[in-house]
Amino acid sequence: MESLRPVSVIGSAERIEDFVAKVVQECQNGLPSRALHLATQVPWHEIGEHVARYADRVQAPYTRRDTGIDLRLPRAAVTVERLSGSVFVCGHRTGPPVSPEDGEPLPPPGGAAEVWRQAEALMELAAGAGARDEKPARVEGLLKHDSWLVATLASDVLNRMGVPAVPRFVRDHDPGAPAGSHRPADGSATEAWEARISVDEYSFFEAVHPAYAMQMVELGRMVRTHAARLPDRILDVGSGPGLPTVMLTEMFPDARIDAVEPSPAAFPHLLRTAEARRITAHRTGITEYTGPEDFPLAVSVGSSHHLDTRMFLRGLKRHTVPGGLIVVADEMISRFTSEEERSRIIADHHLSYIDETLAHVREEDLPPAERRRLRALREADRRTPEALHRLLDEARRDRRFYPGDESPWQRVRFTVLELEALVAGLDYDVERKTYPDNFIALAADEGLELLAHRRVHATLGTSDRDAGTHVFALRRPP
Numbered sequence: 462m463e464s465l466r467p468v469s470v471i472g473s474a475e476r477i478e479d480f481v482a483k484v485v486q487e488c489q490n491g492l493p494s495r496a497l498h499l500a501t502q503v504p505w506h507e508i509g510e511h512v513a514r515y516a517d518r519v520q521a522p523y524t525r526r527d528t529g530i531d532l533r534l535p536r537a538a539v540t541v542e543r544l545s546g547s548v549f550v551c552g553h554r555t556g557p558p559v560s561p562e563d564g565e566p567l568p569p570p571g572g573a574a575e576v577w578r579q580a581e582a583l584m585e586l587a588a589g590a591g592a593r594d595e596k597p598a599r600v601e602g603l604l605k606h607d608s609w610l611v612a613t614l615a616s617d618v619l620n621r622m623g624v625p626a627v628p629r630f631v632r633d634h635d636p637g638a639p640a641g642s643h644r645p646a647d648g649s650a651t652e653a654w655e656a657r658i659s660v661d662e663y664s665f666f667e668a669v670h671p672a673y674a675m676q677m678v679e680l681g682r683m684v685r686t687h688a689a690r691l692p693d694r695i696l697d698v699g700s701g702p703g704l705p706t707v708m709l710t711e712m713f714p715d716a717r718i719d720a721v722e723p724s725p726a727a728f729p730h731l732l733r734t735a736e737a738r739r740i741t742a743h744r745t746g747i748t749e750y751t752g753p754e755d756f757p758l759a760v761s762v763g764s765s766h767h768l769d770t771r772m773f774l775r776g777l778k779r780h781t782v783p784g785g786l787i788v789v790a791d792e793m794i795s796r797f798t799s800e801e802e803r804s805r806i807i808a809d810h811h812l813s814y815i816d817e818t819l820a821h822v823r824e825e826d827l828p829p830a831e832r833r834r835l836r837a838l839r840e841a842d843r844r845t846p847e848a849l850h851r852l853l854d855e856a857r858r859d860r861r862f863y864p865g866d867e868s869p870w871q872r873v874r875f876t877v878l879e880l881e882a883l884v885a886g887l888d889y890d891v892e893r894k895t896y897p898d899n900f901i902a903l904a905a906d907e908g909l910e911l912l913a914h915r916r917v918h919a920t921l922g923t924s925d926r927d928a929g930t931h932v933f934a935l936r937r938p939p
């Protein structure tokens with residue numbers, strides 16, 4: 462059991478819903494137990510009403526007692542207990558996890574044959590871990606490819622060959638006026654991703670994230686392997702500024718894409734990205750989205766850990782036709798059994814992406830501010846949360862742009878975003894990463910059949926179920 466120090470004071474009854482949601486998700490995502498002690502003067506019956514309201518919202522059966530209320534979810538049991546001057550929210554994990562398989566792929570869509578050919582050749586090079594015999598110069602030509610998928614993949618492969626490359630479309634990106642410096646209007650649709658991450662920078666630096674395009678190729682392969690036919694409509698959930706959404710249009714040019722994105726900071730970028738493409742952007746969260754419920758394919762990239770995983774899966778399922786396909790790509794961490802262990806895994810997982818991104822960047826090639834940042838990132842003590850907070854404070858300073866500079870400065874700046882994500886994860890405001898077996902178990906709870914699972918990039922551990930970038934194909938039963 463965790464400590465009983467009051468973590469917060471709650472002045473109004475509705476605040477209890479956030480804390481119950483947090484404990485539910487912690488246990489759902491794999492912590493054996495989690496307890497929060499909250500100081501409050503709010504009358505118990507009001508607290509109870511709001512706990513019941515939350516339970517109704519997530520469709521969890523509950524029992525009310527004189528001194529408490531008990532919620533039962535498929536993988537978590539949570540009790541809210543009244544104490545004098547406070548409430549105690551305590552949850553524990555219930556139920557075990559599951560496992561996967563594969564088939565014959567559909568041919569790529571005609572209009573995307575060249576993109577698929579290049580992508581598969583690059584994936585083969587990437588699998589050759591460094592591909593020492595290959596000439597970087599041949600791959601370097603692909604950094605200028607019109608396809609963002611191919612250019613991003615080429616940059617990743619080059620990095621594996623020891624060349625700290627940046628795709629041309631990222632170099633040429635004109636940030637213009639900051640599109641999303643504002644905060645969310647309400648907390649319901651998004652957990653303020655943009656309050657912790659610099660979305661304006663994310664909108665293009667993210668392309669140098671290790672395995673960013675590889676996850677999309679694997680997602681596309683799973684669609685071709687498991688869909689009954691090539692999709693003509695795709696729902697993309699949590700599109701952010703829209704990089705993977707564009708990659709989807711390149712792999713499946715005949716499909717129309719509905720992109721769901723609640724963040725007021727990311728949405729203007731998404732609108733810009735969607736222009737002149739077969740993408741319709743909707744500014745809403747998946748749990749509130751009221752669009753069609755018969756998509757043959759729903760996908761999501763990097764977003765499953767941005768909301769309650771169960772509500773995320775339920776939302777995707779609701780909008781997918783019976784028998785339809787759901788493909789989710791996201792970062793997952795290794796299995797954990799305590800909060801401390803999880804924090805260490807989250808830190809090491811993000812630090813692995815950071816180290817890989819910076820591995821071949823040379824200080825002397827960079828503008829002075831980026832040189833200093835690189836040195837700080839490489840030399841800092843990274844062992845404790847406090848040290849990581851300090852490093853982030855330093856790394857965040859001076860974020861100018863260098864139009865026309867051909868050094869790989871974007872790689873350094875991407876790692877600031879990764880550090881922001883790391884620290885947000887430690888603070889647990891935004892981060893809800895779970896481990897693959899648990900994600901599979903949650904999907905099974907929601908009646909989704911697992912068709913395939915692959916770890917496309919490893920950050921920690923040697924097993925397919927350890928930390929890294931993962932892709933899952935799920936089917937909504939007919």
Ligand SMILES: C[S@@+](CC[C@H](N)C(=O)[O-])C[C@H]1O[C@@H](n2cnc3c(N)ncnc32)[C@H](O)[C@@H]1O
Pocket residue numbers: 650651652654667698699700701702703704705721722723724727745746747748761762763764767768
């Ligand atoms: C890490 S970003 C991923 C963006 C993009 N798909 C990518 O891979 O670059 C996670 C996204 O999930 C979005 N998100 C948060 N809550 C959501 C919700 N309830 N429904 C849909 N998306 C949500 C965030 O606003 C954010 O844009």
